[in-house]
Amino acid sequence: MIPILIYVAMFVAAYFVVKLVTAGTQRQDFTSLKTVTFGDESAVVSDRKASIISIIAIIVLWGAFTGSVLLPGFLHAPGPFTGDGTFTYTVETADGQRDDATVTLLVHPSGEPADAPEVAPGEGFAKDDSVAIAAYRSKLARLDQNDEIGRDEGARIVAVNGQPIAPGGEVATDFGRVVMSQRGTLNIDPDKGWQMEPIWLPAPENVFTRMGEIASEGFRNFTLWEHLGYSLMRVVVGFALGALVGIPLGYAMGLSNWFRGWFDPIVEFMRPVPPLALIPLVIIWAGIGEGGKIILLFLAALWIMAIAARSGVSGVNISKVHAAYSLGASKAQLMRYVIIPNSLPEIFTGARVAMGVCWGTVVAAELVAAEKGAGMMIMVASKFQNTDIVIMGIILIGVIGFGIDMLMRWAERVLVPWKGKS
Amino acid sequence: MSGLSIEKISMRFDLPNGGSVQALKDVSLHLNEGELMSVPGPSGCGKTTLLNIVAGFLAPTEGQIVMNGHTVTGPDAERGMVFQQGALFEWMSVRDNVSFGPRMKGQREADYRGEVDHLLEVVGLQEFKEKAIYELSGGMQQRVALARCLANDPDVILMDEPLGALDALTREKMQSLVLKLWKETGKTIILITHSVEEALLLGERLLVMAPRPGRIHKEYQLHFADMGVDQDLREVKKHPEFAKNREEILGMIWDMEEEIMGRTEAAQ
Numbered sequence: 001m002i003p004i005l006i007y008v009a010m011f012v013a014a015y016f017v018v019k020l021v022t023a024g025t026q027r028q029d030f031t032s033l034k035t036v037t038f039g040d041e042s043a044v045v046s047d048r049k050a051s052i053i054s055i056i057a058i059i060v061l062w063g064a065f066t067g068s069v070l071l072p073g074f075l076h077a078p079g080p081f082t083g084d085g086t087f088t089y090t091v092e093t094a095d096g097q098r099d100d101a102t103v104t105l106l107v108h109p110s111g112e113p114a115d116a117p118e119v120a121p122g123e124g125f126a127k128d129d130s131v132a133i134a135a136y137r138s139k140l141a142r143l144d145q146n147d148e149i150g151r152d153e154g155a156r157i158v159a160v161n162g163q164p165i166a167p168g169g170e171v172a173t174d175f176g177r178v179v180m181s182q183r184g185t186l187n188i189d190p191d192k193g194w195q196m197e198p199i200w201l202p203a204p205e206n207v208f209t210r211m212g213e214i215a216s217e218g219f220r221n222f223t224l225w226e227h228l229g230y231s232l233m234r235v236v237v238g239f240a241l242g243a244l245v246g247i248p249l250g251y252a253m254g255l256s257n258w259f260r261g262w263f264d265p266i267v268e269f270m271r272p273v274p275p276l277a278l279i280p281l282v283i284i285w286a287g288i289g290e291g292g293k294i295i296l297l298f299l300a301a302l303w304i305m306a307i308a309a310r311s312g313v314s315g316v317n318i319s320k321v322h323a324a325y326s327l328g329a330s331k332a333q334l335m336r337y338v339i340i341p342n343s344l345p346e347i348f349t350g351a352r353v354a355m356g357v358c359w360g361t362v363v364a365a366e367l368v369a370a371e372k373g374a375g376m377m378i379m380v381a382s383k384f385q386n387t388d389i390v391i392m393g394i395i396l397i398g399v400i401g402f403g404i405d406m407l408m409r410w411a412e413r414v415l416v417p418w419k420g421k422s
Numbered sequence: 423m424s425g426l427s428i429e430k431i432s433m434r435f436d437l438p439n440g441g442s443v444q445a446l447k448d449v450s451l452h453l454n455e456g457e458l459m460s461v462p463g464p465s466g467c468g469k470t471t472l473l474n475i476v477a478g479f480l481a482p483t484e485g486q487i488v489m490n491g492h493t494v495t496g497p498d499a500e501r502g503m504v505f506q507q508g509a510l511f512e513w514m515s516v517r518d519n520v521s522f523g524p525r526m527k528g529q530r531e532a533d534y535r536g537e538v539d540h541l542l543e544v545v546g547l548q549e550f551k552e553k554a555i556y557e558l559s560g561g562m563q564q565r566v567a568l569a570r571c572l573a574n575d576p577d578v579i580l581m582d583e584p585l586g587a588l589d590a591l592t593r594e595k596m597q598s599l600v601l602k603l604w605k606e607t608g609k610t611i612i613l614i615t616h617s618v619e620e621a622l623l624l625g626e627r628l629l630v631m632a633p634r635p636g637r638i639h640k641e642y643q644l645h646f647a648d649m650g651v652d653q654d655l656r657e658v659k660k661h662p663e664f665a666k667n668r669e670e671i672l673g674m675i676w677d678m679e680e681e682i683m684g685r686t687e688a689a690q
Contacts, residue, residue: 341513
């Protein structure tokens with residue numbers, strides 16, 4: 001909840017700060033002179049400054065709540081309590097005697113184990129204790145075990161730091177709090193602060209260090225590039241096969257009644273089936289090797305490409321077809337010079353969608369079963385609670401997916417410059 | 423017999439609701455080589471259907487089109503067509519659009535280059551020949567369409583509202599261009615138009631069609647097209663006979679429209 005409120009505050013603050021800083025430096029282009037902008041979609045342009053601040057805000061927030069070394073200390077959210085602390089507890093025996101004992105605790109950062117400090121037993125029947133606790137953890141402490149009169153003899157703890165405590169109750173201390181369980185045992189619970197434990201969310205620098213490590217040393221017998229390369233290879237091969245079959249199928253459906261009638265039910269039925277739902281069947285049929293994954297991606301791309309090619313053909317302006325025939329074109333020439341080029345914009349749109357779906361499907365398929373691949377990497381890492389690898393994998397998958405889309409858009413601009421301009 | 427004969431064409435097709443439409447009934451006429459016939463008429467009088475039958479895109483239910491002694495069975499390079507808009511190939515440059523016909527015949531670039539360049543010169547697009555279609559204005563695009571049709575050297579040019587989507591000024595310039603090209607090339611032209619004025623200006627013969635069923639209502643022989651070849655078209659329009667003809671034809675079309683509306687109301 002707190003991170004969300006901080007994020008909203010950052011959004012609002014950045015808006016006003018940027019507004020203040022850039023006041024008076026407005027460009028006088030045509031769009032800026034429009035008085036009606038609310039509701040005019042063409043007047044809304046993505047504000048680059050906002051985009052940059054948005055990315056910085058996420059990294060700052062991530063760093064602040066993980067105690068990242070990338071940020072100066074004052075930006076960090078309060079971390080967990082570490083260091084030494086003490087509290088006293090009061091024991092009352094069955095016959096009404098009371099005695100105090102002091103507990104010394106050492107809270108050490110997780111991953112750096114430390115021994116509990118040695119303390120002298122002290123006076124009275126309740127002896128002093130010492131406890132070592134890792135940060136973010138709490139500890140049930142049987143403090144009576146070294147006492148002369150313990151729980152087994154009818155003694156019970158009645159106060160902590162002089163404040164009375166009963167089973168189920170708790171007492172706040174300077175290091176956090178002490179809670180009494182229903183059976184009368186004290187649970188020492190040092191303050192966890194607002195930061196995320198590395199096992200939930202590692203600091204950004206840890207993720208990037210881990211990325212460097214895996215890039216040089218590899219992960220599970222394969223280098224990072226092999227993992228990513230295999231995922232990409234599956235996508236490219238599966239998509240290429242899907243396009244190779246789907247585009248001619250779509251053309252046939254767009255040009256022949258019989259083909260349209262025969263394949264319409266199949267295509268319309270298969271289109272809404274999410275490729276992920278096919279994973280179990282494909283594994284049963286083709287196993288978990290490369291074959292199964294490529295079949296899955298082929299099926300993911302096939303219907304999208306067939307439908308794109310079909311609508312590309314049906315979308316041709318009949319005047320163009322008539323014009324080509326009256327200019328003396330044969331059927332083959334009509335296909336080559338009119339139908340195919342006219343359907344390219346639709347096919348490119350379909351290809352972009354298909355590549356996106358394939359990339360998502362391959363990662364999901366690798367999550368289920370694979371020896372290598374981006375999805376397998378994050379799945380295995382999650383089993384070992386290597387959250388840094390999981391986050392690294394997610395970032396890489398996102399970057400590659402974005403890269404694929406950019407590449408397709410670029411190809412579209414170069415190859416079908418007439419798209420949307422007729 | 424040379425020229426183009428439309429022989430007793432009737433066209434009737436069934437509707438999905440069980441009824442049928444008689445789009446054309448017993449339309450017959452003969453066009454000599456080099457004649458320019460314009461066809462104005464109220465919407466729905468079957469003039470576009472007639473043009474599509476002549477082009478070979480539709481088969482008539484009765485009658486036939488005979489051209490240079492053979493019966494028309496489908497589209498052919500001997501009958502070129504200029505469409506209202508959207509018939510150019512956006513994926514080709516202006517030059518490739520214009521040279522489409524010769525290229526489809528398998529001619530080599532050396533064979534058609536001179537003719538294509540000449541036509542681009544005539545329609546005033548020499549500087550734009552490497553441009554993409556979507557970079558041109560609407561009037562320029564129609565000039566490309568005209569040049570593309572002429573580059574294929576058809577015997578008959580069928581024009582389906584070629585200037586309908588242009589603004590008034592561009593339209594006037596294009597009308598002069600059509601007249602000029604007609605005189606220079608001596609092609610037989612059928613021009614479908616919504617504009618009675620345009621039909622009068624360009625048509626050597628003018629065919630008024632009546633709707634339901636589509637049929638020939640009246641034919642005029644005019645001399646405004648000849649006047650327009652070497653006169654400003656605006657001067658031609660000032661001719662008293664021009665105004666008289668225009669009023670007469672407009673009146674005719676008005677009457678037809680009213681009759682249809684009356685009939686529709688009576689049917690309801």
